Amino acid sequence: MVLYIVLFGPLVVALLVYLLGKIRTARKRSRRQRLLSAPVSDAWRQILAAEFGLYRRLPAALQRKLLGHINVFLNEKILVGCNGMEITEQVRVLIAAQACLLILNKPGDYYPGFQTILVYPETYVTRVTRRDGALHSESLDVRAGESWQRGPVVLAWNEVLQGARDSRDGHNVVIHEFAHKLDEQNSAMDGLPVLSSAAQYQSWAQVFSEVYKVQQQKLIDDEEDVIDSYAATSAAEFFAVVTETFFEKPAQLQAAHPQLYGQLQQFYQLDPLQWEPPD
Numbered sequence: 001m002v003l004y005i006v007l008f009g010p011l012v013v014a015l016l017v018y019l020l021g022k023i024r025t026a027r028k029r030s031r032r033q034r035l036l037s038a039p040v041s042d043a044w045r046q047i048l049a050a051e052f053g054l055y056r057r058l059p060a061a062l063q064r065k066l067l068g069h070i071n072v073f074l075n076e077k078i079l080v081g082c083n084g085m086e087i088t089e090q091v092r093v094l095i096a097a098q099a100c101l102l103i104l105n106k107p108g109d110y111y112p113g114f115q116t117i118l119v120y121p122e123t124y125v126t127r128v129t130r131r132d133g134a135l136h137s138e139s140l141d142v143r144a145g146e147s148w149q150r151g152p153v154v155l156a157w158n159e160v161l162q163g164a165r166d167s168r169d170g171h172n173v174v175i176h177e178f179a180h181k182l183d184e185q186n187s188a189m190d191g192l193p194v195l196s197s198a199a200q201y202q203s204w205a206q207v208f209s210e211v212y213k214v215q216q217q218k219l220i221d222d223e224e225d226v227i228d229s230y231a232a233t234s235a236a237e238f239f240a241v242v243t244e245t246f247f248e249k250p251a252q253l254q255a256a257h258p259q260l261y262g263q264l265q266q267f268y269q270l271d272p273l274q275w276e277p278p279d
Contacts (some may be wrong), residue, residue, distance in 0.1 A: 032110075035075055036069070047090050048093065051165055052094060052165075053166065053167030054101060057272075058276075070097055073111075077115055078116050079116075080117070081119055083124070094164050095160060095174055098178075099178045102178055102243070104268075111178065116153075119156075120155070122157070123144050124154075124156055126143055143156070145160075145176065147177040147178075149189055156173070170226070170249045171228070172248060175248075176241065176244050177240070183239055191235030192205070192239075195267065207260055212238050225256065226253055227241060242260060243264065246261065
């Protein structure tokens with residue numbers, strides 16, 4: 001008996017861990033399917049119709065699909081108010097809707113690796129330490145949001161609400177920060193998210209690299225582009241900013257950078273050009 005335990009004990013443990021993992025996965029899949037098809041309150045629809053410009057532009061089928069994703073998202077994520085911020089149903093639904101727009105047609109998980117979303121009532125101040133060799137300096141930055149790698153997302157509610165209401169200015173803090181969460185799923189926030197096929201990586205790298213270099217030069221030359229100049233600060237910020245542009249300024253992005261638009265269309269499996277025009 002002792003010999004049996006010594007020889008086969010690790011194998012039995014590994015098998016049990018594997019089976020428990022399969023059971024948890026099956027339960028999660030079943031729970032999500034129930035939530036995706038569960039009815040949602042009319043209050044949610046009223047909030048989205050009144051406050052979320054991109055929701056109003058979606059075809060009816062995608063609106064229904066988005067409501068199901070919101071149901072799953074709010075079941076799995078925790079929203080925490082900071083500095084006296086009250087987490088109301090409006091706060092929950094608008095943040096979830098904007099985050100889920102990015103995964104509306106993408107199979108897979110609901111932003112794995114983190115659970116908490118911190119919400120401030122307004123833009124907030126954070127202390128930033130910058131290092132240059134042995135030297136380091138500290139400063140205070142005013143921020144609308146941030147995404148900590150393998151950590152929480154932080155959002156300022158006034159910016160969330162403004163981003164939801166205005167679907168034409170190319171700025172949306174929730175879309176921006178959750179694009180970072182998609183980016184980090186390959187374990188590095190480097191502007192290269194997990195793509196659907198190996199074949200896509202070469203064309204993605206070529207197109208994104210070319211447009212990124214153009215944006216860096218335009219920043220130096222102080223030239224304007226449909227893509228906000230903040231995109232030129234890093235590859236990670238480039239991906240997040242062009243995602244905002246893709247959803248909010250699709251016609252301008254497609255006209256100025258058609259290959260980039262095509263890569264984002266393939267990645268998100270959506271074509272905002274086919275949606276209703278902005279209000």
